[in-house]
Amino acid sequence: MKPAVFSYLRPTNLQEALTFLEEYGEDAKILSGGQSLIPTMNMRLSAPAYLIDISRISDLNYIKLDGDFLAVGALTKHKDIENSDLVKDACPLLSEAIRWVGHTQIRNRGTVGGSIAHGDPSAELPCVLTALRGEIVIANVDGSEEVLVPEEFFLTYMLTSLQPEQMVKEVRFPIIPQESGSAFVEVARRHGDFGLAEVAAVLDIDNEGHLLNVKIAVGGVNPTPIALEQVEEYLIGKKLTDEVLRQVSDLTQESVDPESDLHGTAEYRRELAGTLTVRALKIAVERARGGEKNV
Amino acid sequence: MSNKVQVGISINGKKVQKQVESRLLLTDFIRDECNLTGTHLGCEHGVCGACTILLDNEPVRGCLMFAVQADGCEIQTVESLNHVDGTLNVLQQSFSDNHALQCGFCTPGFLMTLTHFLKDNQNPTENEIREAISGNLCRCTGYANIIKAVQQASQILQKENSNCSVVSAQ
Secondary structure: OOOOOOEEEOOOOHHHHHHHHHHHHHHEEEEOOOOOHHHHHHOOOOOOOEEEEOOOOHHHOOEEEEOOEEEEEOOOEHHHHHOOHHHHHHOHHHHHHHOOOOOHHHHOOOEHHHHHHHOOOOOHHHHHHHHHOOEEEEEOOOOOEEEEOHHHHEEEOOEEOOOOOOEEEEEEEEOOOOOOEEEEEEEEOOOOOOEEEEEEEEEEEOOOOOEEEEEEEEEOOOOOOEEOHHHHHHHOOOOOOHHHHHHHHHHHHHHOOOOOEOOEOHHHHHHHHHHHHHHHHHHHHHHHOOOOOOO | OOOEEEEEEEEOOEEEEEEEEOOOEHHHHHHHHOOOOOOOOOOOOOOOOOOEEEEOOEEEEHHHOEHHHHOOOEEEOHHHOOOOOOOOOHHHHHHHHOOOOOOOOOHHHHHHHHHHHHHHOOOOOHHHHHHHOOOOOOOOOOOHHHHHHHHHHHHHHHHHHHHHHHHHHO
């Protein structure tokens, strides 16, 4: 199908984009890479009267270190994250997850801000951001900014707390210390498709192999990606024995509430979430022990 | 406000200036405004990959872009691949030799994806080829012959490149 008629606006800086948003608000949509928005327009699931194409606002395209964070501008493309040595070094979990985002063709156009603002519960970046307890920087029309954490930002399927006159400006991923281990695992029907379930994990171990600072999130099995807080608490101070892993799988399955669709039943997804959590933990512990940091 | 926009795009080395509707998809611009019908439209929501083209030398989905977004960019379509005398290039010939197509609808997308892939990776493993074409669907033959074609093309390209470097070393 073809998209409905719209008026096209191409601001050259952030302030101009925000002014357009102030003027057209609910009738407008921000267009950056368009890899999520244009399919919905092609299928006429969405028909905004105005498209504000922010793709030429070059100051929103950056990857840099900022205190304890890896700060990524909203217009940074997935492929730039994939090719960045800085990301590999500061946040290997993000490097690993980004390869699961769509196909090469999609990663060449799709942007970080777009993925976050779209709020797809099975998308990879929201899951990574949730696991790491990252931050989302939002620009307001008056020039002020707000910083939100994932559980404030992601509300439910494809719905975020972003107001019509606000825009995602930056996404902040906490830097992962060199001695930590992390892992991102996913099961999708075809490489590059949306995951049936996915798990992001990061943790430390002490000299005896006891777990510290465990952070895990699961995506694709709830209306938003969720941090598995119960599992995290349970794991602190423990070693990954078979019994502990069985318990982790059970706790994970209790924490998720998946739905059935033509790709898989709720029961299958629930079990998958448990299995993937166990798998991610094993890989992350291996890497924390000094195994290979990147796949 | 008018819904018409002015776009200037270089397609296969030729500059095209047009006034078009802002909602015109890039693929429709290429097919209907430029009469380059080699680029195919399949699903129109970014799954099948038939519309893959090179935008500033990188493969993208033509159906997930508006023509106006490509304003000022360079595009290569499947029509850019064959030689000036009309003969097939190495990749196209390998597709032909290995029966890597049946109905041919998906072929332009495969060729454009693989043109970029073989530039970066001259000696790909079968797994790398499979991952490279994971964004392109074929519903006739499956992928076995396409993979054979890529392997043949990469061998020929490697040989050609090593000959070139011998020549330049002399």
